Amino acid sequence: MWKNVVIVFIIFFTHSFCAKVDFPGRAVLDNFPLIDGHNDLPWNIFLNAKNHLEKCKIEADLTKDELFGSKNCVSCVTDLPRLKKGKLGAQFWAAYVDCTKSKDPVLDTLEQIDVIKRMVRKYPNDLKFTTTADGILEAFKEKKIASLIGVEGGHSIDNHLSVLRAFYDLGVRYLTLTHTCNLDWADSSLVDDPKSTHKKGNLNDFGKKIVLEMNRLGMLVDLSHVSKNIMWDVLNVTRSPIIFSHSSAKAIYSHSRNVDDDVLLKVKLNGGIVMVNFFSQFISRGNATIKDVTDHINHIADIAGIDHVGIGSDFDGVPSYPKGLEDTSKYPDLFDLLREQNKTKWTVENLEKLAGRNFIRVFKTNEKIRDDLTKEEPVENP
Structure with missing residues (x-):
């Protein structure tokens, strides 16, 4: 009897102690x-x-840099000291070219892929180029920031599936289907703006081929920047989980770049992930703060589920950031705030899901589907 009492006491004491930790x-x-x-x-x-890396010394704090300091570049908030302080483990670097200005988007995108690879090569003690989910975990063990490439905008393949495949061979692991330009095969989110007069279209047959070929390759399909019609069409076509690499919740702030609740529910069924954007003008009407970002994260977690939300800051790509998330050193403050807001919801397990476990799951699923499709022939252009 006394033995049982002691066991009960130990269990009660342990539970009470852990509850207070x-x-x-x-x-x-x-x-x-x-x-x-x-x-x-x-x-x-x-x-x-102009892609001269010697002029961008990211090993130093660039806050007061002549070219990359906040005085001359309001969007420049990234360097290695701040990334380390921000405890970043892996980064998708965007290979982006302006769809309204580029005369040769394929060549210009190759230049951006090249500068990313050269940047990573320049800092081997801090950055590690990878193309796989396991590579991210390996880099983390080595205390390096895993560096991956995403191409932002389907205009970069210039309607050639051969270019898509070449990009994959160069290490690109996601393609954002559109940027701000409408393409022959997919519309940008701008068509959903209330002021838009553009007739809304759907993903055409060539667009569907692109999605299916990305599935075959194992390249992540990124739906940030696309119209709602395209979101739905892709989710009905894709064989693999999709990502929104930098989008937020439309129910929290109604902007065409954000994701509606019905799409969030579809993302849950698809097994995909929405990685929350920090751009002030996408998350709040004005005077955005770090709390606005947590509102978007919590809403996506509530509607799509805790397994389908992640982080996609859009740092260095936008002109304003929320108070409390001004640069790449601030990620830890976001995780602290979520924990403070709801300790029951934001447990160790769930915070790790938000940080990266959700994305690793999506990435590995894409890799598995790619491996299952090895006997499928490459899709040909029309």
């Missing part, structure tokens, strides 16, 4: 990599230094 949300970032779906530093290197 608390931890800051940022603590999880030491145990699992924080994966950011979108950063535009390569575009700023192009704009400010």
Whole structure:
């Protein structure tokens, strides 16, 4: 009898003690990599230094840099000291070219892929180029920031599936189907703007071929920037989980770049992920703060489920950031705030899902489907 009483006491004491144990949300970032779906530093290197890396010394704090300091570049908030302080574990660097200005989008995109690879090569002690889910985890163990490439905008393949395949061979692991330009095969989110007069279209047969070929390759289909019609069409066609690399919740702030609740429910069925954007003008009507970002994260977690939300900051790609999330050193504050807001909801397990476990699951599922489709022939252009 006394033995049973002692056992009950130990169980009660242990439970009571553990219930009182608390931890800051940022603590999880030491145990699992924080994966950011979108950063535009390569575009700023192009704009400010014409891709000459010697002019962009990201090993230093660039706050007061002549070219990349906040005084001369309001969107420039990324460098290695701030990334380390921000406990970032993996970054998708965007290979982006302006669809309204580029005369040769394929060549220009190759230049951006090249500058990303050269940047990673320049800092081997801090960055590690990878193309796989396991590669992200390996880099984290080595205390390096896993560096991956996403091409932002389907205009970059110039209607050639051969270019899509070549990009994959170069290490590109997602394609954002559109940017701000409408394409022959898919519309941009701008058509959903209340002021738009553009007739809304659907994903055409060539667009469907692109999605299916991305599935075959194992390239992630990114639906940030596309219209709602295209979101639905892709979700009905794709064989693999999709991503929104940098989008937020439309129910929290009604902007055409954000995702409606009915689409969030479809993302849940698809097994995909919405990686929340930090751009002030996408998350709040004005005076955006870090809390606005947590509102978007919590809403997506509530509607799509905790397994379908992640982080896609859009750092270095937009002109304003929320108070409290001004640069790449601030990620830990976001995780602290979520933990403070709801300790029951934001457990270690769920914070790790938000940080990167959800994305790793989506990435690995795409890789598995790719492996299952090895006997399928490449899709040909029409």
